[in-house]
Amino acid sequence: MNVVATLKKTLLPCALALGAASISVPAMAFVEAITAVFRPDPTNPMSNKFVNTTPQSGLCPWHAPAKCEAVNTFSIRNEQFRASSSGPIAAYPDDPRKSAYFKVPSAFRDVQVIHQGTGNVETVQMRIAGIGAAWRLSYPPGVSGWATTTAPNWGTYWRGAPAPCMPINHISAGTNFALFFWIVPENAGACSVTNGYAIPWLNYYHLEYGYELKTPDPLGMEAGVYEGAVTYSMGPGADFDFGDTMIPNDNVATFNFILSVEHVLKVDLPPGGNRIELLPQGGWQAWLNQGRHPTRLYRDQTFSIAASTRFKMTLECGLVSGNTCGLRNGNGDEVSVQIAVSLPHGLSDASGQAVNKRALRLDGSGTELFQATQYVNNRPATLHFEVGKEDVSEMLKHPGTTYSGAATVVWDSEI
Incomplete structure (x- = not known):
């Protein structure tokens, strides 16, 4: 018979992507794309995780890749960011918010992402896990302006990191400028550096960041394209808070998500x-x-x-x-x-x-x-x-x- x-x-290659919707923004706005992909790996079938595919830039890939890899961190540079001091910075200010002050959204925040074909909603979580910048200050005092009685070496906290931030132990610097990057633990408070000499002016001329994502199990997610975004405030007392002296050129930072899942x-x-x-x-x-x-x-x-x-x-x-x-x-x-x-x-x-x-x-x-x-x-x-x-x-x-x-x-x- x-x-x-x-x-x-x-x-079926199923592209799951958290994608950035088309958003009209000013030319200098802080807008970043975050991409990740899940693709089944025949050599490691038990690994059901997204792989971060956002192109790295800045200090980690260009200056200290081995040091960043050793502490499992990465950096992404936003060239549009600027912040300038609103006036002279007195030596040994009575409040850390009047000097170099960095407080970022280090707690996880929920981000809803929507399937473009079906409208199904999934939730991704994001937090900022690293912060850095390139700064330039008046000369004199130049970089020596950061020397204090408790830290005579001006680079102690820039090369290392002030608590609660953690160091990668690298700095690139000249007479009146430096590039630094710190790791930010989850739910950390502010990290600040005090100047021991008066600084007539201080500028940040780009910003570097790292992030951490928590994503749903891709095996349970529907095939297709998902899009979503999260916006943080910037400025004194905001999500990205650079103190009361340093005023950023934008008051929002938007992160657009593009996550792809290629099912089999x-x-x-x-x-x-x-x-x-x-x-x-x-x-x-x-x-x-x-x-x-x-x-x-x-x-x-x-x-x-x-x-x-x-x-x-x-x-x-x-x-x-x-x-x-x-x-x-x-x-x-x-x-x-x-x-x-x-x-x-x-x-x-x-x-x-x-x-x-x-x-x-x-x-x-x-x-x-x-x-x-x-x-x-x-x-x-x-x-x-x-x-x-x-x-x-x-x-x-x-x-x-x-x-x-x-x-x-x-x-x-x-x-």
Whole structure:
């Protein structure tokens, strides 16, 4: 008996991207794009994380890559940022807000991102995890203006970091300028440096930052493009607070998100696997030689599956028999064939249960949702085909005839 099972292979790169909507902004506005991607890694299938793809710039990649990598940080430079002192800075000011003062939004903030096709909403969390700048001050006093009685070396806190910030232990400097970068722990307060000499004027002529993201599990996210943005205030007492003396050239900083998820759903049959021959246990010899009637006809057909996304399975039949497919001989006699699927560990149903000989039905019940709890990379799975005892007895009434039919099994990620 020949059963033709036609399997539709599905390879679905699903781009999930938190994207930046088109926003009209002034030419000097602080607007940054943040990008990340999830792409299943066959060499590390247990890693279900986004990879940061925002291009790095500034001190870390250009001046101290090894030091930044050693403390697991990175920098991104915004060239449009400027801040200038509103007046002279007295030596040993009575308030740290009157000197070099940096307080950034180091606590995580929720950011809603919206799927561009379906409108589904996911939540990403972001915090600023590093801060730096290039500063220039009047000469005299030049860089020596930062020397104090407690820190005679002017670069002590610029090369290191004032608490609660943490150092990467690098600074690039000249007679009246320097480039620095500090790590900012979660929920940190302000980090400040006091000047020991009067400074007539001080400028920041770009800003460097690092960030940390918490993203949803990409395996549970819908394929497609997501967009979202978060805006922070800038200025005295704002989210980005540079004290009362240093006034930034913009009062907002906007971060637009572009996160991409490239899901995989791929099914492969071995050569000839699309033609299914149903046989009794041990073949036909027991019936032919001993007259022993078979109780069932069956075939287990293996296939390989790679999946990082949700999918459903459906059944289509050349000949319908109830809620499944049928087989027919040349005389028009018909029987039903039951079709089921078993999936490997890492793929479960909607309730988290393992998928073992789950029946495939024409109405789709029971196979409406399978989900990846981890990336499954070319793991073996099985399609089960079986004609049951009653139908086998009916078939044996017509010896010498061949029953055949066609069944189409569909793996579909569009749920």
